[in-house]
Amino acid sequence: MGYVLVKGGGEAIKNAEAMVGSMRSGDSDAVTTAQVKDGMRLAVDQVMGEGGLYAQDLAALAIRQANGDLIEASFLIRAYRSTLPRTGYSENSDTRDMFVLRRISSAFKDIPGGQVLGPTIDYTQRLLDFGEKDGDEEVDRELSGEANVSADGSTDRGADGEGTGSAAEGFDIPKFSKVADLLREEELLEDASANPDDEPFDITRESLRFPAPRSACLQTLARGETGAMLAFAYSSLRGYGSVHPTIAELRVGYVPLRITHPYTGNAVSIGDVQVTECEGILSGVGTTRITDENKFSLGYGLVFGHNEKKAISMSILDGTLAVSEPKSPAEDQEFVLYHIDGIDAMGFVEHLKLPHYVTFQSGLDRLRAVQNEVEDD
Amino acid sequence: MTDRSTLAGNGRKIEKGYNFAFLDEFTKREIRRKILKAVAIPGYQVPFGSREMPLAKGWGTGGIQITLSIIGEPDVLKVIDQGSDDSVNAVNIRNLVERMTGAQTTADTTKATIIQTRHRIPEEVLKAEQIVVFQVPFPEPLRSIEPSEQVTRQMHARKDYSGMWLHLYEDIVKHGRITIGARYPVMVNGRYLMDPSPIPRWDVPRLDQAPVLHLFCAGREKRIYAIAPYTSVEPLEFEDYTFEVEDFSGKICERCGSSDTFLDEMIDETTGSKKYFCSDTSFCDKRQGSGEI
Secondary structure (H helix, E strand, O other), rough: OOOOOOHHHHHHHHHHHHHHHHOOOOOOOOOHHHHHHHHHHHHHHHHHHHHHHOOOOHHHHHHHOOOOOHHHHHHHHHHHHHOOOOOOOOOOOOHHHEEEEEEEEEOOOOOOOOOOOOOOOOOOOOOOOOOOOOOOOHHHHHHHOOOOOOOOOOOOHHHHHHOOOOOOOOOOOOOOOOOOHHHHHHOOOOOOOOOOOOOOOOOOOOOOOOOHHHHHHHHHHOOOOOOHHHHHHHHHHOOOOOOOOOOEEEEEEEEEEEEOOOOOEEEEEEEEEEEEEEEEEOOOOOOOOOOOOOOOOOOEEEEEEHHHHHHHHHHHHHHOOOOOOOOOOOHHHHHHHHHHHHHHHHHHHHHHHOOHHHHHHHHHHHHHHHHHHHHHH | OOOOOEEEOOEEEOOOEEEEOOOOOHHHHHHHHHHHHHHHHHOOOOOOOOOOOOOOOOOHHHHHHHHHHHHHOOEEEEEEEOOOOOOHHHHHHHHHHHHHHEEEOOOOHHHOOOOEEOOOOOOOOOOOOOOEEEEOOOOOOOOOOOOOOHHHHHHHHHHHHHHHHHHHHHHHHHOOOOOOOOOOOOOEEEOOEEOOOOHHHHHHHHOOOOOEEEEEOOOOOOOEEEOOOOOEEEEEOOOOOOOOOOHHHHHHHOOOOOOOOOEEEEEEEOOOOOOEEOHHHHHHHHOOOOOOO
16 A cells, blocks of 8 residues: 555654664764764855855754755755744945955966966866875864965065055955956946846845846745756756856955945945856857847856855856847756755656655546557547 | 744644744745735736745755744645645644744645645645645746746747647647646636646636635746636637546546545556545545534
């Protein structure tokens, strides 16, 4: 008999949940939330982005609770988010105010302020490091960031930074102008399609309507599942579409967040959020794509935390979604925006595990009727 | 386990740290307003800002948002999945509502004030005071013939259902009859084509001129729609190829002997023969017992 008919479904659920805990292999210590937060920062960042809530401790808790399943962890965060009332909106943040950890441009060799490599494994050989195991003091020290940072890109910052930042905690935070600004000054870049003063669409309070405004597209992309966005962006790069950007600038760092004080009306800082931002100059493969105004256009990506592949994918998809006559899947707004949400996709695909006895019976009835018809003929 | 509960106004325990019925009050108000609009325009899909719930998308997140938005402390809730109160997902949903509201629950269809269901309508006659909440995977009846939401909304606005009629016609040409199993498209109030959720065809005639309020909600697709009490609901059919319900002629429930209910088909493990049981388990239990229905 199927699990729909078993009496005491409640008991079965409890036992099944208990068994999840027993699936743990080995007898090592359980991972703590702090260890997840400190040692798996990229997983934490991905969950904050896809969960749509900037809360490192909660994301770490969710990852631990989900046994490392990042879509499941993002889902836990989203569900928790539904219990929180919406009390206000932040003011616009300017990423020019970013405390930069990393910034690179693949459009120009020399950029004002210099290229800052920051934390990256891009130029390392991806070899499994068998020395990296628990208890290895050298490795532990390196992982905890105590090791001396030798000649890496971050030394560029102090030297070449423009130093226009305000003094905070006793030292100047260097600020970097944007590479895209150089192109704007020369009137090579199309103006942004959205007016920053327009009230943005809020995808968490309204359902999408098509054609979706750019603010709705960008919000949906910002919460999209990294893997799904990567796949759609890749499809455009590889052949199903024509968008293939040159990265004007990819930057990672901390952006101050301000809200308007409800009583004084003044802007009040409520902290910093780490973000990854990508501005891609949209051009075709080996060709340049020039707009009707004889300018380049910019694809924009901004995601919580440090997640470069998602930020770049987002800038590509921002470009594909703006194509006026969509031809490929990545250029179809409904196709992209309806299918990149990991929580939607995971839930619906996995709902196939639920009983479908009634619907299947109904279909069976039709098939038998059609077969009988054929036999009668 | 630590006790994380607190007392609700009705003296029953509810989960500590959460608002009554999980969702914040602004969200519940928004959903109730969208429900009112849906009731006022039967069959029309009202977009709403669906929230993520502590259930996976596709597992009843729409139904649960309606239930949590309309439920009050005196309500009595019944939750069924494919007709059964004991199906694992129905149990899970019922537990969630209990934990978050302290509301009473029941398996008895006649005692419930709110019935949340997936894929069935209970066999017993429903009364005017009851509300049936349907979990909906695909709110758009035209999706099978048109993938774009932008286009299907225009088709509804123009009452352009020719594509669906053609689809049914082609079905008859190919197979000699209409082959839609569950999710049979219906015309509501002579105006909107509506997906009745994946209920079997058996249940479709029960929507017509029913005294109860039917509320439908698709969480993932962010749509609410409704059939107000005493509204006309007609399945699409041709004069010569009429709508047919599932054929259970000559078959009876092995447990209660019913010959007038929707039956689940089982294969007997030992003999390999087919057996039939009522899909509505609480109805079946009742008929087996006192016979009072």
